[in-house]
Amino acid sequence: MKTITLFANKGGSGRTVSTMALASGFLTQGRRVSVMDCSDLAGCEASPLRAWREQMATCKFHRGQLDLVECQGREEVEDNAAAAKAQGIEVLLVDTSARIFEPQLVALDMADLIIAPAIGPLEAKRISDSVAKYLDTPKQLYGLVIGSHNRLPPAGKTRKAFGFHPVFKSELPWAEALSEQVLNGDIAQFVASLACKPDEPGFARFRAAQEAWTAVQRLTFEVDWALTGQRLEQYAIDQPHFRYEKEAVA
Numbered sequence: 001m002k003t004i005t006l007f008a009n010k011g012g013s014g015r016t017v018s019t020m021a022l023a024s025g026f027l028t029q030g031r032r033v034s035v036m037d038c039s040d041l042a043g044c045e046a047s048p049l050r051a052w053r054e055q056m057a058t059c060k061f062h063r064g065q066l067d068l069v070e071c072q073g074r075e076e077v078e079d080n081a082a083a084a085k086a087q088g089i090e091v092l093l094v095d096t097s098a099r100i101f102e103p104q105l106v107a108l109d110m111a112d113l114i115i116a117p118a119i120g121p122l123e124a125k126r127i128s129d130s131v132a133k134y135l136d137t138p139k140q141l142y143g144l145v146i147g148s149h150n151r152l153p154p155a156g157k158t159r160k161a162f163g164f165h166p167v168f169k170s171e172l173p174w175a176e177a178l179s180e181q182v183l184n185g186d187i188a189q190f191v192a193s194l195a196c197k198p199d200e201p202g203f204a205r206f207r208a209a210q211e212a213w214t215a216v217q218r219l220t221f222e223v224d225w226a227l228t229g230q231r232l233e234q235y236a237i238d239q240p241h242f243r244y245e246k247e248a249v250a
């Protein structure tokens with residue numbers, strides 16, 4: 001089982017949206033996925049992940065392919081992670097809160113990969129400045145740029161603000177298909193529900209959703225590679241287009 005923990009010590013950074021999107025991405029690859037809610041809304045009626053899970057239940061995945069557990073304490077995190085492993089879950093996605101307490105620290109500590117989403121340079125800078133406060137051993141932390149929308153600076157600035165941390169080449173766009181996952185459940189199914197021809201009304205909405213879904217799938221592959229220590233290299237003119245380099249293992 002691979003554990004991926006979403007981390008951003010600032011509210012509204014896109015942790016929950018990215019968790020749900022990656023769950024859709026891995027489910028489409030046929031993986032067995034468990035989502036662990038370690039956010040401050042775990043156990044609450046208003047939990048977005050609970051509403052999302054209900055929608056996902058209508059999306060015709062195999063029984064047992066998707067699970068949601070809510071954790072409020074250290075033991076719950078440890079026990080549920082062990083249970084997920086025993087049940088044959090392949091990918092454990094852990095959503096956390098902006099404030100980091102013991103359960104979130106455990107979730108960070110047990111992660112094979114930490115994904116830090118940022119919707120702007122402010123979030124990215126805050127992550128890069130403070131991550132050492134929470135992680136005393138070097139960990140696989142990757143920044144994730146959530147593509148900018150009109151009110152935000154260009155995505156390149158967010159990428160830069162992550163400093164020396166690696167950042168996924170794939171970005172998530174600002175899109176209805178991602179922001180409305182709580183209402184729609186699986187992204188692929190949402191795209192299918194919008195499908196129409198170019199001359200029919202709603203085609204632009206369908207195309208935007210399709211684009212967002214493609215971005216999610218691209219990111220899912222990149223995350224999967226990162227889990228095996230592979231990273232997409234910076235593209236240089238004299239390099240072959242796809243060159244992946246296995247990281248050295250000490």
Ligand SMILES: Nc1ncnc2c1ncn2[C@@H]1O[C@H](COP(=O)(O)OP(=O)(O)OP(=O)(O)O)[C@@H](O)[C@H]1O
Nearest residue numbers: 011012013014015016017146172173174175178179
């Ligand atoms: N790619 C995206 N496209 C559209 N909207 C997005 C996207 N990513 C995030 N949002 C919106 O930004 C807001 C914050 O996102 P999200 O809830 O995922 O952040 P969070 O880090 O989990 O925040 P919180 O601190 O509330 O837990 C939400 O309203 C969400 O719909």
Ligand SMILES: [Mg+2]
Nearest residue numbers: 015016039096
């Ligand atoms: Mg959240």
